[in-house]
Amino acid sequence: MDYHVHIIVAVFVGLLAHNAIFIRGEWHMHILQILVGVCLVNVIALYSLYRVVRVPSFSEALGALFYMDIACLTALFSSMTVYRLFFHKLSGFPGPKLAAVTKLWHVWKIRKSTNYLLLQELNGEYGDIIRTGSPDFTLNTAGPNELTLVGPSAFNLLDGWGNTTTRDVWYDLLRPRYSAVFCRDKKLHKEGRKAWVNSMTGQAMNAFYPRVAALSHSLSSCIRSHGTRPVDVDDVMSWFSFDVMGDVLFGEDFNLLRSQIMDPAIKHRDGALALVGPISDAIWIAHLAFLLVPFLNPVQDWLGMVKFCEDRLAARIQRGENEKKPDMAQYFLDEHQSLDGTMSLRDRDLYLAGNIITAVVAGSDTTRAALIATCWFLAKYPEHADAIRAETRDVDGDDFATLASLPHLNGFINESLRLMPPAGMTGTARITGPQGMQFENTYIPPFTKVTAPRYGIMRLESAFPRPDEFIPERWYSQPELVLDRRAFTPFSVGPRQCTGKTLAYAELRHVATLLLRHYDIEFADGYDPETMWRDLKDQVTAQPGKVLCVFKPREQ
Numbered sequence: 001m002d003y004h005v006h007i008i009v010a011v012f013v014g015l016l017a018h019n020a021i022f023i024r025g026e027w028h029m030h031i032l033q034i035l036v037g038v039c040l041v042n043v044i045a046l047y048s049l050y051r052v053v054r055v056p057s058f059s060e061a062l063g064a065l066f067y068m069d070i071a072c073l074t075a076l077f078s079s080m081t082v083y084r085l086f087f088h089k090l091s092g093f094p095g096p097k098l099a100a101v102t103k104l105w106h107v108w109k110i111r112k113s114t115n116y117l118l119l120q121e122l123n124g125e126y127g128d129i130i131r132t133g134s135p136d137f138t139l140n141t142a143g144p145n146e147l148t149l150v151g152p153s154a155f156n157l158l159d160g161w162g163n164t165t166t167r168d169v170w171y172d173l174l175r176p177r178y179s180a181v182f183c184r185d186k187k188l189h190k191e192g193r194k195a196w197v198n199s200m201t202g203q204a205m206n207a208f209y210p211r212v213a214a215l216s217h218s219l220s221s222c223i224r225s226h227g228t229r230p231v232d233v234d235d236v237m238s239w240f241s242f243d244v245m246g247d248v249l250f251g252e253d254f255n256l257l258r259s260q261i262m263d264p265a266i267k268h269r270d271g272a273l274a275l276v277g278p279i280s281d282a283i284w285i286a287h288l289a290f291l292l293v294p295f296l297n298p299v300q301d302w303l304g305m306v307k308f309c310e311d312r313l314a315a316r317i318q319r320g321e322n323e324k325k326p327d328m329a330q331y332f333l334d335e336h337q338s339l340d341g342t343m344s345l346r347d348r349d350l351y352l353a354g355n356i357i358t359a360v361v362a363g364s365d366t367t368r369a370a371l372i373a374t375c376w377f378l379a380k381y382p383e384h385a386d387a388i389r390a391e392t393r394d395v396d397g398d399d400f401a402t403l404a405s406l407p408h409l410n411g412f413i414n415e416s417l418r419l420m421p422p423a424g425m426t427g428t429a430r431i432t433g434p435q436g437m438q439f440e441n442t443y444i445p446p447f448t449k450v451t452a453p454r455y456g457i458m459r460l461e462s463a464f465p466r467p468d469e470f471i472p473e474r475w476y477s478q479p480e481l482v483l484d485r486r487a488f489t490p491f492s493v494g495p496r497q498c499t500g501k502t503l504a505y506a507e508l509r510h511v512a513t514l515l516l517r518h519y520d521i522e523f524a525d526g527y528d529p530e531t532m533w534r535d536l537k538d539q540v541t542a543q544p545g546k547v548l549c550v551f552k553p554r555e556q
């Protein structure tokens with residue numbers, strides 16, 4: 001039988017699928033429908049071949065269908081490739097050709113979670129605006145594509161007050177759950193952010209400070225129990241940051257510092273972040289994995305993390321409010337109540353769960369990374385450790401307001417956050433609005449996905465002379481070493497900036513002061529300090545490589 005006509009039909013279907021369907025709209029949340037659609041089309045085609053066209057045997061019909069599928073997919077992907085390379089509105093922007101063809105190139109390149117290094121390399125090769133991606137299954141009606149913008153003004157353009165951008169599809173990651181942070185609707189974000197901001201007012205912080213201080217002392221005791229043995233700084237900071245989160249978010253004692261046992265929830269959280277790290281810019285892969293391979297370890301970790309958060313929330317609801325120990329969860333529960341009548345119960349439950357999951361990750365993993373880096377810099381630069389000791393010698397170490405005013409301590413922390421940004425090292429993508437935007441001398445078209453890599457921009461020589469050097473003084477006595485303050489955004493800027501900034505700074509200042517009071521911090525014998533940088537991973541939050549330190553008790 002002559003199958004030319006069938007192949008021509010298949011090619012036509014492939015071209016149609018790209019030009020009439022996939023080039024429009026967003027598809028990352030419709031992976032199941034796409035799969036069902038593909039199966040359905042195949043069943044209809046098989047039936048037509050066997051019953052209507054009357055191919056001699058069923059196996060021959062199957063064979064014909066196979067060749068038609070190949071022809072259809074070849075036409076689909078060829079059409080995509082030609083369009084992306086030559087006709088797409090971003091085809092004139094510089095960048096690796098393969099990145100323009102498919103996002104999978106980027107995913108492959110950063111499979112070891114080193115996007116921060118790749119983007120630095122591409123910045124050196126292609127300049128300040130790099131085309132780093134193609135739309136794949138995350139199209140918008142106007143067909144966005146991805147540009148990485150490297151310059152101090154990028155953060156304000158993307159997130160500053162009056163920005164015209166919206167959040168990229170990455171923020172659909174928690175679906176069906178969602179939160180004020182993991183949502184793309186500007187109104188919902190604005191409204192939902194209020195509960196977060198209210199949970200961190202000065203009054204709320206005054207209730208949290210003594211509890212953070214108590215946990216810092218617990219951290220110090222935990223370290224002391226190691227004696228002269230090397231301390232795995234990742235372990236102790238994971239326990240500390242999780243204990244703080246348990247206390248501040250749920251009013252619950254997670255008891256990790258005292259028990260010194262790694263809670264499976266931490267493993268789940270880290271596994272979940274490892275899953276989304278390399279695929280952050282092609283989030284449809286995560287949705288596909290949730291659907292098709294839920295039994296794989298990283299997906300199980302994700303589900304385990306979600307379950308942990310929902311269990312803790314259920315326990316908190318059962319315990320009820322403890323007025324003597326206010327917590328963040330109460331603000332989310334009040335919001336849940338106040339939305340009665342405007343949202344269905346299911347929607348409100350999904351929203352509440354989303355906020356809790358967001359708080360667990362945003363509130364613990366970021367500070368953990370920052371504290372690991374803090375210890376590393378303290379061990380690496382004893383002269384700065386001494387300067388902080390001198391500055392804090394005569395102050396009340398539990399007085400958070402005083403700690404906030406100490407120049408060297410704060411310069412040290414800022415410098416550490418600059419060189420090792422704990423959150424959004426490369427991600428936090430946005431979509432330009434209908435007017436597009438002007439970045440430096442270049443016009444960025446409307447509905448383009450844009451990212452500003454924090455790691456690279458905070459190391460720009462044009463903003464920070466001697467960018468790779470650790471110089472806390474640039475933040476107070478040597479202002480000439482900060483040429484462009486806009487580049488320093490460890491907590492983001494504008495209406496989307498971090499709501500936990502005050503809490504995070506409080507934890508960092510208190511822990512650094514306390515540990516320096518009690519210990520001389522040194523790298524463990526035989527430990528290679530470069531390990532932290534060599535194994536640094538960019539997985540939504542920064543995951544520093546191992547840090548092993550010895551904490552030698554000091555004379556009080």
Ligand code: HEM
Nearest residue numbers: 362363366367370422423428490491492496498499500504
């Ligand atoms: C050193 C610690 C921290 C760093 C470096 C940090 C950094 C950041 C960054 C860069 C963003 C912007 C993310 C984005 O645009 O997608 C952000 C947002 C956010 N952070 Fe933090 N964060 C830290 C700690 C915390 C803590 C302790 C909490 C809460 C308890 C928190 C809550 C949030 C929330 C709710 C947002 C979203 C704000 C919004 O979208 O309106 N963060 N943070």
